[in-house]
Amino acid sequence: MSILESLHWRYATKRMTGERVPQEKIDIILEAARMAPTSNGIQPFTILVITDKKLMEKIQPIAYNQPQITEASHLLVFAAWDTVTSEKVDYVFDQVIRERNLPADALTDYINQIKGMFSGFTPEEQFNWAAKQTYLAFGVATTAAAIEKIDATPMEGFVNSELDKLLGLREKGLRSVTMLPLGYRDTANDWLANMKKVRRPKEELILELN
């Protein structure tokens, strides 16, 4: 299937069958998210992978009892850094310097510029920046799932603070941003399965400036 056929095939699956998604498909989706571009390559997020049904059952009420939470094979939680500190920036660029065999001071000016930018941000602005990068990777993961014919439900309908508490995310320096249940559509029981996909018209969404 072409990329457009895959994107037409996918939809925000409301009911899933519970069938297990093969590990190699999950690995492709996670690897796609890891390969996603982020600003300055900082990748300010962690993706949590949940398959434990008991944990899914605890998450369900936090997500307004949406059935996909427990009907999914795997539940991904995308969590962004709560702050972007100089230590975290150094940690990321130490790896870049190491892997590209650069002189230790090759990126000093560039790194200081990045640190300067973040030091001008409030902690909430730092988190918001990190959350935006997370949405970008989330878009890449959602596209990868569609290409691999795995159903998924891009989800921001849950109480972030409660999920953070349940999963101990703040202690890890993280805050939940989105969730992505992965599984197989239960066409017979999903009211959305056969609904027309609605998108704002091209003429309205895209503006040629010439």
Next chain:
Amino acid sequence: MSILESLHWRYATKRMTGERVPQEKIDIILEAARMAPTSNGIQPFTILVITDKKLMEKIQPIAYNQPQITEASHLLVFAAWDTVTSEKVDYVFDQVIRERNLPADALTDYINQIKGMFSGFTPEEQFNWAAKQTYLAFGVATTAAAIEKIDATPMEGFVNSELDKLLGLREKGLRSVTMLPLGYRDTANDWLANMKKVRRPKEELILELN
């Protein structure tokens, strides 16, 4: 190529040849962005398409003189709604009701719930929510470009307020979020073309909770 091969092939292209990208490739990338999922299907953004070299030259200093701005074939500007008003929400769902042939009042409770959520947001929070949806679509567009073997530079390094002014975005109820120059890599002159792609290790970025 598989999705992972495409994502390995792509990189944030620093120099482009200026060669023209065929219209059918541009259409695929724009259509992928249009098909991207967004929260409640609201698609709170506009994508501007720029091919006018004179306009690109005016944008370049706003983007710290990055050469891709003028070396690109097409320059996409992703701009998010500056606010999410009840009128805009109604406008979006009027289309859903029309295209799905639903009774006029079928979604009233759901729409009121959405409006209630946004009315609890400050204008800046409304814009931030819209910007996050824009990053999601931006991730989908970036993936589509890679799959179609079109080079691209995901870019947030520019002065948003100046770009907004130049393009008259605030008058359109929009604020610039990201840019995506599209074109072909100039391997001979691009310092990044043959550098190792660096990503945070899987063991660190992905956390299995079982």
